[in-house]
Amino acid sequence: MTLSRQTLLIDADDTLWENNVFFEQTIDSFVSALEPLGYPRDYIRRILNETERRNIRQHGYGVRSFGRSLEETYLKLAGSMARRDMLGQIADMVRELERIPPKILDGVPETLAYLTSRHRLILFSKGEPAEQAGKVERSGLQSYFEAIEIVSEKNAKAYEHAVEQFHIVKATGWMVGNSPRSDINPALDAGLNAVFIPHPDTWELEHTELRSGTGKIVIVQAFRDLREHF
């Protein structure tokens, strides 16, 4: 443990609260609803993933972009068999997903209370700004953070920008999160240190190999384990 004040950028989805598991549940219902079209489940999922990748590039992350991907996947696979009532069913699934209240991960509030008394905390999340801000507000965790920063993509450039914006000293700056692709690798690329907290339900599109950088990388099993390092 170190006594000097450090800056911790902290991811939100699947780091502070459950997120992807709810998307997975929606995808499961979606795939089941499409199975009567005669495609294998993993094929439907593959088409959905491809559609999502394309829509994220064009429209960014978030529930609305996801809903658009479900709809397009259905229209593509159903072809001339497409039915209006199925589009309504998809819209209902997305609305239901939007209504799910935040489920804070175990040990998060007390660990944030501990960390914020010693360090500067900045919530650093990617997604649709209004949607993410709404989740932060409903989570009740806002007050632990000096700033809430929501970006469209968490790449090395976004981290460099955050370093400048918040005057972060790289040697004592950390990114904490569950995604190798969005949290760990680009933060290391930008010269920061990183704490990886694996989450079993991490989204497929966030999976990638951890790379090494000039900064330190620490792997912990749970959010509360951060106390042992900070």
Ligand SMILES: [Mg+2]
């Ligand atoms: Mg995350």
